[in-house]
Structures are given as C-alpha cells and as structure tokens.
Amino acid sequence: MAEQAIPLVELELTPQAIKVLEHRYLRKDEKGNIIETPEQLFWRVASNIAEASKYYNEDYKKHEDEFYTILCRLEFLPNSPTLMNAGNSLQQLSACFVLPIDDSMESIFETLKITALIHKSGGGTGFSFSRLRPKNDTVSSTHGVSSGPISFMKVFNAATEAIKQGGRRRGANMGILHITHPDILEFIDCKKEEGTLNNFNISVTVTDEFMRKVERDEMYDLINPRTSQAVSQLRASEVFERIVENAWGNGEPGIIFIDRVNEANPTPTLGRIESTNPCGEQPLLPYESCNLGSINLAKFVVFKNKTPEINWERLRYVTRVAVRFLDNVIDMNRYPISKIEQVTKENRKIGLGVMGFADMLYQLGIPYNSKEALSLAEKLMSFIKHEADNMTIELGERRGAFPNFKYSIYSKGKPRRNATVTTIAPTGSIGIIAGCSSGIEPVFALIYVRKNILGGEEMYEVNKYFKRTLEEHGLYSEDLVREISKTGSIKNIKEIPESIRRVFATALDISPEDHVRMQAAFQKYVDNAVSKTVNLPNSATKDDVKRVFLLAYKLRCKGVTVYREGSRAAQVLNLQTKSTQLQQQAAVAAAERKEKQPRIRPPITKGMTLKIRTGCGNMYVTINEDDIGPCEVFTQLGKSGGCISSQAEAIGRLISLALRSGIQINEIIDQLKGIRCPTIAISNGESILSCPDGLAKAIEMYMKEKCEPDLFIKMRREKEKISDLGICPECPECGNMLEMVEGCAICRHCGFSKC
Numbered sequence: 001m002a003e004q005a006i007p008l009v010e011l012e013l014t015p016q017a018i019k020v021l022e023h024r025y026l027r028k029d030e031k032g033n034i035i036e037t038p039e040q041l042f043w044r045v046a047s048n049i050a051e052a053s054k055y056y057n058e059d060y061k062k063h064e065d066e067f068y069t070i071l072c073r074l075e076f077l078p079n080s081p082t083l084m085n086a087g088n089s090l091q092q093l094s095a096c097f098v099l100p101i102d103d104s105m106e107s108i109f110e111t112l113k114i115t116a117l118i119h120k121s122g123g124g125t126g127f128s129f130s131r132l133r134p135k136n137d138t139v140s141s142t143h144g145v146s147s148g149p150i151s152f153m154k155v156f157n158a159a160t161e162a163i164k165q166g167g168r169r170r171g172a173n174m175g176i177l178h179i180t181h182p183d184i185l186e187f188i189d190c191k192k193e194e195g196t197l198n199n200f201n202i203s204v205t206v207t208d209e210f211m212r213k214v215e216r217d218e219m220y221d222l223i224n225p226r227t228s229q230a231v232s233q234l235r236a237s238e239v240f241e242r243i244v245e246n247a248w249g250n251g252e253p254g255i256i257f258i259d260r261v262n263e264a265n266p267t268p269t270l271g272r273i274e275s276t277n278p279c280g281e282q283p284l285l286p287y288e289s290c291n292l293g294s295i296n297l298a299k300f301v302v303f304k305n306k307t308p309e310i311n312w313e314r315l316r317y318v319t320r321v322a323v324r325f326l327d328n329v330i331d332m333n334r335y336p337i338s339k340i341e342q343v344t345k346e347n348r349k350i351g352l353g354v355m356g357f358a359d360m361l362y363q364l365g366i367p368y369n370s371k372e373a374l375s376l377a378e379k380l381m382s383f384i385k386h387e388a389d390n391m392t393i394e395l396g397e398r399r400g401a402f403p404n405f406k407y408s409i410y411s412k413g414k415p416r417r418n419a420t421v422t423t424i425a426p427t428g429s430i431g432i433i434a435g436c437s438s439g440i441e442p443v444f445a446l447i448y449v450r451k452n453i454l455g456g457e458e459m460y461e462v463n464k465y466f467k468r469t470l471e472e473h474g475l476y477s478e479d480l481v482r483e484i485s486k487t488g489s490i491k492n493i494k495e496i497p498e499s500i501r502r503v504f505a506t507a508l509d510i511s512p513e514d515h516v517r518m519q520a521a522f523q524k525y526v527d528n529a530v531s532k533t534v535n536l537p538n539s540a541t542k543d544d545v546k547r548v549f550l551l552a553y554k555l556r557c558k559g560v561t562v563y564r565e566g567s568r569a570a571q572v573l574n575l576q577t578k579s580t581q582l583q584q585q586a587a588v589a590a591a592e593r594k595e596k597q598p599r600i601r602p603p604i605t606k607g608m609t610l611k612i613r614t615g616c617g618n619m620y621v622t623i624n625e626d627d628i629g630p631c632e633v634f635t636q637l638g639k640s641g642g643c644i645s646s647q648a649e650a651i652g653r654l655i656s657l658a659l660r661s662g663i664q665i666n667e668i669i670d671q672l673k674g675i676r677c678p679t680i681a682i683s684n685g686e687s688i689l690s691c692p693d694g695l696a697k698a699i700e701m702y703m704k705e706k707c708e709p710d711l712f713i714k715m716r717r718e719k720e721k722i723s724d725l726g727i728c729p730e731c732p733e734c735g736n737m738l739e740m741v742e743g744c745a746i747c748r749h750c751g752f753s754k755c
Contacts, residue, residue: 006043007065009072014435016461018605020751021433025083041083042071048087052328056399063328065320075300075314076322077430078293081122082329092121092335093291094344095425100286102153103131103226108152112159117336119163119171128274130205133226134182144238148183150190153197160199172278172744172754175200176256177584179210179239182222182231188242191252201278201743203559204243204659205258211553211598214240230407241546247562248545254280254561255549261558264527266419267347269407279426279743280559280575281352281531290528291329292425293322295384298356298436301363302685308364316387319352323391326350327399328419348402351423351528352388354380358443359670362465367502368442369514374521377440381422381525386450388421389608420527428746428753429519438746440522440532442507442515444487444739447481450749460485466504473500507535507741508565511546514553520555529558529743536564596662602626608702612694613683616644619697630665630702632656635695655695672696689709 013021018038027036036044046068053063070076077083079095086093097118099111115125133139135148153175160171173565174195177187188204196317213220213236221230243253256276261283265273273283276686295318302311331350335341357377358368366372397407401415410416424439431438443445448461460481475496483493489506490496508513514535523530534548545562552560607624614637623633632653635648655668673696676689688694736743738752745754 001275007068008037009069011039011042012074012435013433016749017433017435019749020429024080024192024429024751025433027088029177030581039072042345043068044087045078045083048091049082049325049328049332052331053324053333058398062403063324067325070318070321070325073299074296074434074436075318076293076295076325077427077434078329078428079291079324079425082291082293083430083433084122089710090121091332092123092336093329093333094123094289094335095292096126096282096284097123097289097336097340098126098277098286099283101127101129101131104134108132108155112156112329114337115156116159116163116174119160120307121336123336124278124288126176126275126277126282127156128176128178128205129187130176130178130181130274131225134224134231135186137224137226148186149177149181150183150186153190153200157197157199157740171198171199174276174278174280175202176205176275177202178258179206180221180223182224184222184239185234185242187216188239188246188253191250192246194250195389201254201280202252203254203276203280203561205256205274208257209260209546210236211257240407240549241348241542244546244549247261247549248540248542248564248567250567251561251563254484254559254743255552256280257553257557260556262325264558266410267404267408270404276529279531280561281353281415281423281425281529281743283346283528283558284349285343287339288337288347289333289340289344290349290350290420290695291326291333291472292351292353292423292505293326294353294355294425294427294430294435294439294600294654295319296356297354297380298363298434301360310360310364314624315383318382318410320391322352323388323418323421323503324395327395329394336643346403347419348417348744349420349528351420351425352384352419353424353427353439353526354384355427355434355439357440358437359465362443362463362469362503365503368505368518369510370502374517377518377521378524383527385422385510385527389416392417392421410455422526422531422753423528424522424526426531426742426744426746426753428742428744428748429751430746432751438739438741440530441741442505442510444507444535444741444748446490446504446506447485447488448748449485457569463504469500469504470496474495508537512540512544512562513551515575516548516551516555516557516560519552519560521559523557531682532559532561533743534562535740535743536562538564538566540564561743565740574716598657599626599628599631601631601660605631610698610701612688612698614688615677615681616691617737619648619694619698621695621702623699623702629659630699631660633659633699635694637691644691648695651692651695656701665699669696669700669703673700 019039021038022034026034026041041678046064050060050064050067059657081095082093085091099114101108101111118125129149130150132149132152133146135146137146156173159567160173163171177184191202194748204673210220217237219233220236222232222234223229224231243255246253261273262268271285273285276283276500284290300311300315301308327348327350330345335344361368361373366376393416396415399417402417402419405411405415408419427439437443443463446463446466450459450461467476484490490501490504491509512534513614519530519532536544546564549560550638605624605626607622609622612619612621617637620636622629624632633652636651637645637648658668659665672692674689675692686697688697710739738747746752
C-alpha cells in the first residue's frame with residue numbers, strides 16, 4: 001500500500017484510541033511489530049469495502065473516498081471484525097450470527113463445529129436451546145434419558161473457552177430458552193454460581209401471554225418441545241419473580257419479549273425469530289449474519305454564534321454513505337460456511353446505529369434524564385431511519401431488492417436492498433477509537449483514575465466536555481478533580497452549580513425508569529433492537545428490578561438487561577452488614593481459637609530455588625524444608641529495591657511463619673493464586689497475573705516435584721479471568737475500571753470486552 005496514495009484527511013485520536021488500535025486492529029508482522037498506521041487501516045478498510053461498488057458499475061473511486069473520509073473523521077465506524085479483517089487474508093466481516101440447534105446429536109454438534117469457525121474468525125453467536133428435549137426425557141435410540149439443554153450449553157461454553165476470536169477477540173454467545181420449556185427454572189438459575197457458563201449471556205424469551213398471566217397471577221403450561229404436549233404447570237408470577245431475583249443477584253438472565261421481536265420480523269413467512277446475537281440487539285433467523293456500524297453523534301454538534309445545534313445535513317449525508325458501506329460489506333464478506341452466505345445474502349440485513357449520544361447531550365446542555373432528551377432521541381432516530389430507508393430503496397432500485405423481498409412485509413412497496421437497516425449495537429471498542437460515549441448509554445463516570453502499578457502518581461482522565469464546562473465557569477482545579485474521581489459523579493458536589501450537575505449526570509445518577517424510557521424512545525425507530533444496560537445502584541431492590549422489567553414491557557421494548565452495581569462481587573464475598581452478626585462471629589472465633597506457636601527453624605534446611613518471570617521482572621523463589629516438611633520461603637525480585645522488593649520479602653516471611661505454624665501449604669497457594677495486577681507476564685507457558693500469583697505457582701511447581709500427596713486433594717478452581725467471574729471491577733488486561741454497559745463488560749482504556 002503506497003502511503004502517498006492515501007488522501008489527506010485530518011485524524012484526531014485520543015491516547016486510548018491509539019492504544020486500542022495498536023493492540024487489536026493495526027496490522028503486525030510475524031514478530032508482532034506494528035506495520036500499519038491508523039490512516040492506513042482506514043484506507044485499507046475503505047478501499048476493500050468500496051470494491052463491491054464495481055459489481056454494480058458504480059463510481060468506485062468516489063465511494064472509496066467517501067468511506068475513507070467518514071472513517072477518518074470518526075463520524076462512522078463499522079463493527080470490529082470489519083475493521084480488523086477487511087483487506088486482510090481472513091476477510092470475515094460480520095459481528096453476529098444466529099445458528100439453529102435442533103433436537104438431535106447431529107444438529108447439536110454440527111452447530112458446535114460452525115460456532116468454532118465463527119469464533120475463530122471474529123464473530124459472536126446466538127442460540128435458542130428451546131427445541132431440545134428437557135432433562136430426563138426419553139431418548140428412544142439409546143433407551144436412555146436426555147441430559148437437557150443446560151448440559152449442552154456447558155459443552156458450547158467449554159468449546160468457546162478454547163478459542164480466542166481471530167487471535168484478537170474473545171468468543172461470546174447468547175443462550176436463550178423459551179419461558180414454556182420444562183427446564184426453564186434450571187435455566188434461570190444456571191448462572192447463579194459465579195464463573196458458570198462464563199462465555200454466555202443468557203436471556204429468557206417471554207410471550208405477551210406469559211406477561212398477561214404474570215399480571216393476573218395465573219398458571220401457565222410447560223411444553224415438551226419433543227412432543228409439543230403440556231407436561232406440567234407453573235405459576236407465572238413465581239417464575240417471573242425467579243427471573244427478577246437472579247437478575248438482581250448478578251444481572252442475568254435478561255428478558256426478550258419475543259412477540260415484539262416477531263411483530264417486526266420483515267420475513268415472517270420464512271419462519272419465526274427465536275434468537276439474537278450475544279448482546280441481544282440483533283434478532284436473526286437461523287444461519288443469518290448481520291453487519292453493524294455506528295454513527296458518532298458527538299461529531300454532529302456545531303456551534304453558531306456560540307450556540308450549539310445539530311448539523312442535520314451532514315448527518316443525512318453520513319447516514320446515506322454508511323448504508324451503502326454496510327450493504328457493500330455483505331458482498332465483500334467471506335462467510336464461515338456457504339449456508340450462512342446464502343441466507344445472509346437472501347435477506348441482506350444491515351444494522352446502522354449510533355454512539356456518542358451522551359456526548360451530544362453534554363454539548364447541547366440537555367440532561368439525559370429529561371423530556372427534552374427523550375424528544376431528541378426520537379427525533380434523531382426517526383431522522384436516521386428515514387434517511388436509511390430512503391437509501392436502501394435507492395439501492396434497491398439501482399442494485400436490486402434483497403432476494404426474499406417478495407416474501408417480505410415490504411413486497412407491495414418499492415424494492416428495498418436490505419430487509420432491516422437500523423440497530424443500536426454495542427460500541428465498546430469502536431467507541432474508544434471514536435473517542436465518544438458508548439451507544440445510547442449515559443456516561444459511566446466523568447473522571448477515571450488510571451493508576452501506575454509501580455506506585456507512581458495517579459493520572460486523571462476527565463471527560464472533555466465536562467472539563468471544558470468547568471473551565472468556562474472558572475471551576476476547574478486539581479482538588480476538585482481529585483474529589484470527583486472518588487465516585488466519578490458530581491451529584492453531591494455542592495460547589496458545582498445545579499444546572500451543571502443536571503446536565504452531567506452519570507449512569508448511576510439516572511433512575512432505572514429513565515434508563516428504560518430512553519431505550520424505548522430509540523426502539524420506536526429501530527428495525528432490530530437496542531443494546532443497553534439499565535444500570536442500578538448496589539442499593540437497588542428486587543422490586544426496582546421488577547419495575548424495570550414491567551416498564552420495558554409496557555413501553556414496547558424488545559428486551560431488557562439490568563446490572564446492579566457490584567452485585568456479583570457482593571454475592572461472591574457474601575458480605576455481612578449487620579454489626580450484631582459480625583460481633584457474634586467474632587465471639588465464636590475467639591472461643592474456638594487455639595493459640596499456635598511456630599515450630600523452631602533448624603540450623604540446617606534443604607530446598608530448591610525456582611525462577612518465575614513476573615510483570616515486575618524475574619522472581620527467584622527459594623523453598624526450604626525441615627524434617628516435617630516445607631518450613632520457609634524466600635523471594636528475591638531481580639535487582640529491584642524499594643516497595644516491590646520489600647513487599648515480596650514480607651510475603652515470604654509471612655508464608656514461612658504460616659508453614660511453621662501448621663497451615664497447610666495448599667491453603668497458602670489458594671490464598672495467593674489468582675491475585676492480579678495490571679502487569680501480566682508469561683512464565684513456563686502459564687500466565688503470571690502478579691508477584692503473589694507467581695509465588696503461589698512457584699510453590700505449586702515445587703510441590704509437584706515433591707509429589708506431595710495432599711496437594712491436589714482440593715480441586716483447583718477453573719482458570720478464568722476475574723472479569724469473567726464478575727468478582728472484580730478491574731480489567732484483566734490493564735487493571736483499569738470495567739464498565740457494565742450495552743449488555744457487556746468493557747474497559748474504556750484498553751478496549752478489553754467480555755463480548
């Protein structure tokens with residue numbers, strides 16, 4: 001690629017955007033060296049996607065320039081697989097797929113094979129397990145009984161764990177079960193234990209009839225999908241409460257209002273929609289895939305005489321160019337299997353959405369939780385949908401309608417190129433690249449703290465619109481920034497005027513009802529669905545969650561997901577808040593405690609020294625034994641001094657004291673193993689998450705050498721990232737704060753995403 005051939009378009013990227021691009025998107029040589037600039041990446045993508053215009057005898061060069069310009073100006077970005085793979089050897093450009101699972105071993109494992117191919121190429125997958133016969137049902141071919149949908153979800157989860165998407169993206173799945181399935185209660189509870197099915201988001205599909213029975217407190221039938229016969233009944237309100245309880249506990253399951261989804265199914269004669277992609281915003285038929293992209297609304301605010309307003313003409317232009325871009329992606333895509341290519345091209349679904357909505361509101365001075373914001377949301381999405389519809393009709397007249405047009409709800413109107421055109425999709429990584437807020441979510445925090453692992457000064461990342469407002473009002477100071485950084489919110493900062501506090505509300509400042517109302521406002525003008533998380537404070541009650549679900553149903557959302565801040569951590573740690581309980585526990589512990597005295601260290605010990613590579617350098621761990629067993633541990637961390645070396649020595653002394661006091665060595669290993677810091681290293685083919693983690697693994701290696709019989713009596717915990725377990729707010733790759741937004745955990749610093 002000749003660098004001089006790239007047009008000159010101004011590209012402004014934040015440090016975080018550059019970091020994410022370098023880590024996940026820019027081309028690298030065989031040694032891992034970056035060989036592509038951000039401008040070259042955007043030119044690669046624009047040139048590759050514009051190639052499809054040649055198939056229709058259109059102006060390829062014009063489209064190439066248009067695509068490159070809106071990418072470089074960060075006005076529009078496609079989904080990550082397109083940015084990663086367009087113009088590269090892989091050329092798999094779709095973000096989301098839905099695959100069928102029918103009630104046979106052949107279907108289950110054929111789908112599993114296709115899933116592996118999709119994950120390898122950078123896509124996410126959604127499945128409905130509702131067609132599988134329930135647990136303990138008859139299997140005539142073997143005269144045995146079935147293991148049920150949950151058991152096969154675990155098989156899919158394990159396969160996903162073994163594959164890292166395209167070398168740069170993680171595998172992600174959506175698991176769905178219909179409310180009438182006999183195993184529905186087991187499904188609702190299946191992620192209750194942290195770390196279970198960690199590669200799945202789960203949702204229950206509920207019908208309008210079920211919701212009416214909830215309201216009337218009536219019984220409903222459970223249907224065996226093998227026989228289509230009712231096998232038992234449950235009380236609808238009790239099942240609904242079970243969903244609410246689990247969603248309150250750890251955010252799952254979500255709910256999909258499947259009748260609402262199928263009311264908007266553009267091709268109902270081809271079958272009912274049963275499943276969605278991993279974050280729920282893209283309902284699809286079996287074997288369909290969808291290409292997504294988002295318009296950065298923050299870029300369309302202009303100032304005239306110091307008054308902010310929306311540049312509607314530019315928004316119209318970018319919408320039209322983006323629709324053509326996404327339609328081209330369908331032709332340029334290299335699909336994982338021919339069946340997916342066939343079904344995708346028959347319907348040609350695209351999903352154009354938005355990001356940066358909260359940033360737009362900040363610039364316009366409009367509070368997120370206001371009637372004005374809801375009105376603007378409807379106006380914006382109505383405008384984008386209108387222009388996108390006009391463009392797909394123009395493309396239909398020029399390029400031809402999607403092949404299943406004659407079977408669609410549009411068959412009596414003008415030809416359309418695409419069965420659907422709009423979706424509000426997650427924008428975690430591309431939002432970081434664009435330097436804007438995620439999707440239609442409110443900003444999670446106005447100020448982030450980035451900490452230096454070596455104990456250096458804290459660095460504060462301040463929302464640029466908030467910083468500008470503070471400076472304009474003469475309020476900006478380091479002391480104020482430090483104070484705000486404690487919570488990320490200014491809700492209770494009295495020295496900031498109320499007018500500013502109202503505009504710069506963050507996710508947890510906004511009521512659950514206002515979250516839902518905003519989702520519903522956008523949903524009115526979205527063909528597919530809306531990816532959004534209703535963020536709740538930790539103090540939220542189960543009744544709060546219940547009200548969210550019922551309001552989402554009332555306002556005709558297609559689905560809803562909640563996350564109560566810190567709920568998973570609270571559940572795992574089993575925190576007690578009543579002082580009387582703590583006093584009782586302390587009294588019992590004191591009564592039962594037996595004073596221990598460490599045994600005396602002999603003059604001579606024997607042992608072994610192991611070398612472990614950590615993120616802080618090489619660590620040498622010496623483990624010595626007396627006649628009873630291991631009695632002391634010494635650590636040396638390279639030639640380093642200061643806090644790191646002294647802390648390593650302190651840990652070694654405490655371990656030695658514990659060993660000579662009779663503490664089992666496997667208990668010490670379990671306490672240290674899994675502790676994480678932002679700097680991760682690889683040693684002997686294994687991830688070393690921190691110096692304590694490395695020390696634990698060194699002791700474990702030593703015990704393996706000694707063949708200590710009781711070491712592995714206690715089962716080792718599954719090796720999972722802390723973010724998967726949901727027990728820590730830190731990103732496993734960079735150590736900064738994770739956010740639960742758009743149905744997924746993301747890091748706005750390094751681009752890590754659980755989905």
